[in-house]
Amino acid sequence: MSVLAKILDTLADRTLVPGYSKFGYRLRRRSWEPLAADALRGKRALVTGANSGLGKATAAGLAELGATVHLVVRNVERGEAAREEIAKSFPEAELYVDQCDVSSMDSVRAFAAGFLAKHDAADILVHNAGRHRIAARFRETDGTVAAGREAGRRHDDLAGRIG
Numbered sequence: 204m205s206v207l208a209k210i211l212d213t214l215a216d217r218t219l220v221p222g223y224s225k226f227g228y229r230l231r232r233r234s235w236e237p238l239a240a241d242a243l244r245g246k247r248a249l250v251t252g253a254n255s256g257l258g259k260a261t262a263a264g265l266a267e268l269g270a271t272v273h274l275v276v277r278n279v280e281r282g283e284a285a286r287e288e289i290a291k292s293f294p295e296a297e298l299y300v301d302q303c304d305v306s307s308m309d310s311v312r313a314f315a316a317g318f319l320a321k322h323d324a325a326d327i328l329v330h331n332a333g334r335h336r337i338a339a340r341f342r343e344t345d346g347t348v349a350a351g352r353e354a355g356r357r358h359d360d361l362a363g364r365i366g
């Protein structure tokens with residue numbers, strides 16, 4: 204990244220709202236290097252909350268670059284619908300739907316154990332699933348309600364287990 208691009212990136216960061224809008228994207232993309240079509244071939248990627256929104260778009264982007272992608276979702280039916288949609292755009296992609304409710308420590312543990320029984324580790328983990336919304340209505344399976352910052356700890360725990 205050139206010095207000018209770094210300065211513009213910092214300015215966009217400080218302005219917050221425009222910096223994270225389409226304006227910020229268009230400004231920053233000018234300094235991005237193009238990636239090879241198969242830049243992530245042989246890599247295994249996990250995206251939490253991949254059945255909609257930014258998570259689904261991220262999963263599709265990783266698949267486009269050749270990664271094997273696990274759509275880590277709490278609702279398998281919606282996850283399958285997302286997988287089919289991504290597969291239509293990238294028929295060669297290796298896509299899996301895995302169930303995990305990242306607001307539940309039990310679910311995170313069960314998912315990590317199941318994943319590690321089949322795979323050595325993940326190369327890429329995208330913590331996308333409703334990080335802010337989970338914090339507002341966070342409940343353990345034993346009924347205790349955890350503090351907001353616990354939502355981040357679930358993601359960190361997942362990373363520690365499969366990384």
Ligand SMILES: NC(=O)c1ccc[n+]([C@@H]2O[C@H](COP(=O)([O-])OP(=O)(O)OC[C@H]3O[C@@H](n4cnc5c(N)ncnc54)[C@H](OP(=O)(O)O)[C@@H]3O)[C@@H](O)[C@H]2O)c1
Nearest residue numbers: 252254255256257258277278304305306331332333334335
């Ligand atoms: N959009 C923005 O402008 C923006 C800006 C800054 C940060 N973010 C962050 O980026 C992330 C994605 O944003 P988005 O706009 O794409 O949100 P979204 O459309 O609400 O997508 C959230 C995804 O997370 C899943 N999810 C929610 N709780 C979950 C749980 N406990 N376990 C597993 N999956 C869960 C949802 O699945 P269900 O279908 O099962 O609900 C959904 O697929 C969020 O963390 C958000 O805070 C977004």
